[in-house]
Amino acid sequence: MIEYNEKSGLFHLSSDTFSYVLAVRDGRLLNLYYGDPLTPGTDLSYLLSSYYQVSSFEQIEQNLPLELPSVGTGWYGDPSVQAIGPDGNNITKLRFADYKILPHKEPLEGLPSVGVGSARLEKDETLEILLKDELTGLQAILSYTVLDSALARSMRLVNAGSDELLLTHMASAGFSLPSRRFEVLHLRGAWARERHIVRTPLGQAQVRIQSQRGASGHEENPFIALLAPETTENADPVYGLSLVYSGSFLAEAQVSPFDSTYVSIGLNPMTHQWHLAPGETFQCPEAVLVYSHEGMNGMSQIYHRLYRDHLCRSEWAGKERPILINNWEATYFRFDERKLLSLAKKASSLGIELLVLDDGWFGVRNDDRRSLGDWYVNPEKLPHGLSGIAKKVGELGMKFGLWVEPEMISPDSDLYRAHPDWCLHAPGRSRTEGRHQLILDLSREDVQDYLIRVLTSVFSSADISYVKWDMNRNMTESFSALLPPHLQMETQHRYILGLYRVLNTLTEAFPHILFESCSGGGGRFDPGMLYFMPQTWTSDDSDAVERLKIQYGTSLVYPASAMGAHVSAVPNHQIGRVTSMNMRADVAIGGNFGFELDLDRLSDQDLATAKAYVQKLKDLRRLTARGTFTRLISPFETNYTAWQFADEKRVLLCYYRILAEPNPIPHRVYLKGLEPSALYQIDEADASSLPESFRSVFTGSALMEAGVPMIWDKTGDFVSRTIVFHKVN
Ligand code: GLA
Numbered sequence: 257m258i259e260y261n262e263k264s265g266l267f268h269l270s271s272d273t274f275s276y277v278l279a280v281r282d283g284r285l286l287n288l289y290y291g292d293p294l295t296p297g298t299d300l301s302y303l304l305s306s307y308y309q310v311s312s313f314e315q316i317e318q319n320l321p322l323e324l325p326s327v328g329t330g331w332y333g334d335p336s337v338q339a340i341g342p343d344g345n346n347i348t349k350l351r352f353a354d355y356k357i358l359p360h361k362e363p364l365e366g367l368p369s370v371g372v373g374s375a376r377l378e379k380d381e382t383l384e385i386l387l388k389d390e391l392t393g394l395q396a397i398l399s400y401t402v403l404d405s406a407l408a409r410s411m412r413l414v415n416a417g418s419d420e421l422l423l424t425h426m427a428s429a430g431f432s433l434p435s436r437r438f439e440v441l442h443l444r445g446a447w448a449r450e451r452h453i454v455r456t457p458l459g460q461a462q463v464r465i466q467s468q469r470g471a472s473g474h475e476e477n478p479f480i481a482l483l484a485p486e487t488t489e490n491a492d493p494v495y496g497l498s499l500v501y502s503g504s505f506l507a508e509a510q511v512s513p514f515d516s517t518y519v520s521i522g523l524n525p526m527t528h529q530w531h532l533a534p535g536e537t538f539q540c541p542e543a544v545l546v547y548s549h550e551g552m553n554g555m556s557q558i559y560h561r562l563y564r565d566h567l568c569r570s571e572w573a574g575k576e577r578p579i580l581i582n583n584w585e586a587t588y589f590r591f592d593e594r595k596l597l598s599l600a601k602k603a604s605s606l607g608i609e610l611l612v613l614d615d616g617w618f619g620v621r622n623d624d625r626r627s628l629g630d631w632y633v634n635p636e637k638l639p640h641g642l643s644g645i646a647k648k649v650g651e652l653g654m655k656f657g658l659w660v661e662p663e664m665i666s667p668d669s670d671l672y673r674a675h676p677d678w679c680l681h682a683p684g685r686s687r688t689e690g691r692h693q694l695i696l697d698l699s700r701e702d703v704q705d706y707l708i709r710v711l712t713s714v715f716s717s718a719d720i721s722y723v724k725w726d727m728n729r730n731m732t733e734s735f736s737a738l739l740p741p742h743l744q745m746e747t748q749h750r751y752i753l754g755l756y757r758v759l760n761t762l763t764e765a766f767p768h769i770l771f772e773s774c775s776g777g778g779g780r781f782d783p784g785m786l787y788f789m790p791q792t793w794t795s796d797d798s799d800a801v802e803r804l805k806i807q808y809g810t811s812l813v814y815p816a817s818a819m820g821a822h823v824s825a826v827p828n829h830q831i832g833r834v835t836s837m838n839m840r841a842d843v844a845i846g847g848n849f850g851f852e853l854d855l856d857r858l859s860d861q862d863l864a865t866a867k868a869y870v871q872k873l874k875d876l877r878r879l880t881a882r883g884t885f886t887r888l889i890s891p892f893e894t895n896y897t898a899w900q901f902a903d904e905k906r907v908l909l910c911y912y913r914i915l916a917e918p919n920p921i922p923h924r925v926y927l928k929g930l931e932p933s934a935l936y937q938i939d940e941a942d943a944s945s946l947p948e949s950f951r952s953v954f955t956g957s958a959l960m961e962a963g964v965p966m967i968w969d970k971t972g973d974f975v976s977r978t979i980v981f982h983k984v985n
Contacts, residue, residue: 258357258383258402264301267355267383270294273405273558274547276431278323278385279304283351285323285387285398287431291493292549310514319514321432324387324396324411326350326425333510334462336427336520337411339394339532342419350387350396358382361401364410366753368500368567368787369542371403375566375573393417393534403566405558407545411522415532423530427506428499429543430520436460436511439485441494441552443477443809448797448830450474450778451809453892457485458509458517465507468527470695470731470748471775472502472782479813480507481555482519489887490551490928497521498559498813500567501541502784503752504528527734529745544783552812553886553928560815560885567783568790570763572770576877577791577817578655579607579870580722580850584614585798585824587854589622592637593645597652602855604652606863607870610722611649612657612850617642619669625692628664629671631710642718650719657722657770660714662707663755664693664728678703680747682735690729698758699736699750708761715766723766725759725789727775752784759788772820781810781818791818791848798824798852800835800843801914801974804891807846808899816901817881821847823866825854835974837862841869842910842976845880846899849873876980879903886928896966898925907936907959907981911966915973924963930956931983939980945969946979953984 259268267278270293277289277300286307288300310319315330325331327338328347340346361380363372371377383400395414400407409429415421438458442465443451456463465480467473478499484492499505499521506524511517521543530538544562548554565574581603583591600611618634619627633641640648646656665672665679667689672679679694681687687694696703715723736747763771771789773780777796785792792814795806803821810819821844826834844850851866858866873880880901888898891914898911911925930936934956943951946967959981968975 258381258400260355260357261299264299266299266301267385268294268298269383269400269402269407271402271405274407276400276407280352284317284320285352285385287321287323290431290433290495290547318512319516321434321516322518323431324350324398325430325518333512333518334508335425336430336522337396337413338423338425339389339392339413340422340424341392346424348394349389349391350394351390352385353388354386356384358384361403361408364542365537365539366756367539367541368756368784369410370408370500370544370562370783371401371566373569375569377403377566388416392419392421394421403562405546405548406562408542409545410542411540413532413538413540415534415536418534420534421532423532423538425525426528426530426538426540427520427522428540429497429522429545430518431545432516432518433482433495434516436515436517437484438482438509438517439487440465440509441481441483441812442507443479443812445474445809447474447776447779448795449802450781450795450806451477451812452805453809453812453890455483458482458511460511462511463509466524467504468524470503470527470734470751471727471780472505472784473730474776474779477813478505478507478521478782480509480519480521482509482517483552488551489553489890491549492551493547493549494552494555495519496546496555496559496813498544498546498783499541500544500783500787501752502755502780502782503748523749527745527748530749531743531746541784556812556887557884559813563783563786563813564815564817567786568788570771570788570790571767573790576881577770577848578609578722579873580610580612580657581608581855582612582614582822582850582852585829585852589616591616593639596645597648599855600649600652600654603851604654606855606867607874608654608851610655610657612659612722612724613645614659614724615661615726617658626666626668628661628666628693629669629696631660631714642714642720646718646720655721656719657724658714658720659724659726660711661726661728662711662758663696663698665696666693677737680731680733680735680751681737682733685733688732690732693729695729695731697736697751698754699747700738700754704754704758707758711762712765715762715769720769722770722772724772724774724793727780729776730779756784756788763788778806778810781814786814786818791820793820794847797830798822799828799831799833800840801833802831803843804897804912804914807843808887808891808897811885811887811899816847816885819847820850821845822850822852823869824852825857833974837865839912839974839976841865842912842978845873845876845910845978849877876908879906879908883908884929888925888928896923900927902929905983909964909979909981910976912976913966913968916971923966925966926961926963927959930960932957932960935984936981937984939982942979954981
């Protein structure tokens with residue numbers, strides 16, 4: 257709900273879980289409150305005078321809870337908006353001019369956002385606040401939509417003056433809290449160990465979480481949260497900010513000398529500037545703010561619902577995903593039609609539904625040194641083309657999927673020989689290669705059009721049901737051959753806008769295709785990509801134990817339905833660890849389940865186990881994709897991991913022990929969010945390997961308060977168990 261109180265001059269935005277109160281004083285837009293819901297009609301204007309009680313030596317703005325700090329009039333922190341005028345002046349003085357309340361949320365020009373198109377929410381009233389700089393003519397339009405328990409925010413900058421302005425800071429959202437007693441929560445990592453949960457005290461410091469890579473990146477996710485030191489998974493406050501964007505970003509928490517904290521998220525000023533000519537508008541990406549006093553699980557569950565149900569517009573967003581086999585770790589570049597069909601045959605006998613043909617099917621791509629850009633079939637590997645293999649896979653009762661890496665170009669490719677200027681590069685500098693490849697300059701419309709043309713032809717050349725869209729390196733020499741010198745700092749953002757245009761066109765042209773995004777695993781696992789593609793390959797690291805941390809961390813923001821999770825070979829190809837088929841499959845249950853190994857090399861016993869899991873997953877996948885996901889025991893803190901999925905009828909408990917323990921201490925896991933008085937019974941199949949006493953009926957309160965003893969029927973390292981509880985009344 258959005259209310260404006262004429263008398264107090266306060267805006268009150270609220271849902272069942274939060275209130276967000278804005279005030280205008282001396283033309284400045286102030287954030288008076290963000291937290292638990294206030295009683296309707298609460299007037300917070302009494303708080304205002306306290307902000308003005310600073311020593312006369314201090315500038316007032318340092319102490320004010322500014323919603324949109326800028327430079328030059330008394331704020332000495334990093335600004336959220338800054339425009340430099342033709343005289344070189346960076347003073348940016350934006351003052352309240354007007355507001356309006358729109359009945360619906362509008363899509364963002366050229367950018368993905370939540371709750372638009374077919375992903376709309378029933379209620380999406382939107383507040384727009386107009387701020388103006390009278391001298392330069394810069395206007396900032398701040399937009400706020402209450403979407404269930406989340407607040408979607410963005411900013412549009414308009415040049416209503418007569419001179420060109422250079423935008424150097426353009427955050428999407430920020431707000432101030434009257435305390436510095438916070439910890440910063442973020443998702444840190446690197447290739448093969450993405451999105452590990454990190455929690456550090458803020459103290460008096462300034463914390464910057466960022467990417468300058470031209471992609472959201474493996475290293476940090478476009479997400480930051482502030483939480484109280486006492487906040488746990490299930491209790492106490494947490495404020496999350498997540499950016500719907502796939503390029504470089506900056507999330508920042510700054511403590512003022514008066515112990516308030518300003519937190520913001522948006523484009524990274526190190527990599528993004530924009531020239532705004534008179535009459536032009538710049539749209540900043542959308543940020544999604546979530547407040548919960550029910551701890552990190554409370555926050556995550558709000559993000560999960562929103563990102564699962566109201567972000568991706570694909571017809572696949574709400575559908576059960578096929579169980580797949582991907583040939584990458586089975587064959588790498590060494591395959592032919594015969595090998596693929598042998599994999600498919602075995603897969604089909606296990607009940608697997610989709611064969612994904614990964615890298616190596618095009619050009620002369622027999623290793624990773626060449627051919628990106630040459631999107632035509634290698635006839636030696638696939639003599640009957642894509643349509644031939646797709647047809648034969650179809651005859652086995654399976655669907656066919658394909659890998660592409662369209663944003664890239666190998667210097668050893670026909671495309672590069674024809675268009676050496678189509679990659680990002682800077683005059684006079686060598687072109688830095690990553691995995692022997694360069695990046696196509698998607699800021700150029702001719703390159704975008706080319707990609708749309710060539711991919712349309714590939715996707716329509718065969719019966720293709722799934723596409724894995726990869727992107728395996730980050731930007732260097734972020735310059736464009738077509739842009740004049742003064743616009744070069746726009747290249748990265750223009751690239752992302754170009755990428756979004758290509759994705760928009762292709763996903764609309766091929767609505768039946770299930771798209772999965774990938775970037776050397778999880779190097780672009782962000783809400784921007786999830787808007788176009790409902791799932792992402794979570795990590796190139798498919799080791800079951802490493803995946804516990806990666807999937808647990810990813811779940812801080814993203815739903816299980818967004819994560820690709822595959823059973824791969826042992827010894828694991830990334831780290832050499834050996835784990836059982838059960839452990840690998842029990843971990844892969846936590847995402848979109850699939851296989852990525854050579855089925856022809858599996859023992860009969862492993863094949864039988866794999867088959868049993870395929871059957872089990874067909875029964876469970878609705879629950880894992882749509883149920884409420886709760887983290888129970890953290891692999892970052894203990895030798896154990898546990899999580900659960902719950903819907904109205906069932907609860908799936910998954911627990912894992914990493915290393916064996918001598919003479920082990922008995923441990924329990926406490927389920928969450930069940931109906932206390934409801935009765936639950938363990939599924940017969942799961943109960944058969946548990947002690948007799950588990951074959952009884954439990955109340956929800958017993959499972960939550962007294963807990964479930966963790967029973968291991970195996971000794972040794974890396975063991976797991978999954979238990980389904982059926983609600984019986
Ligand atoms: C990336 C992906 C892998 C695989 C390879 C192919 O590393 O993350 O899953 O597709 O590229 O080259």
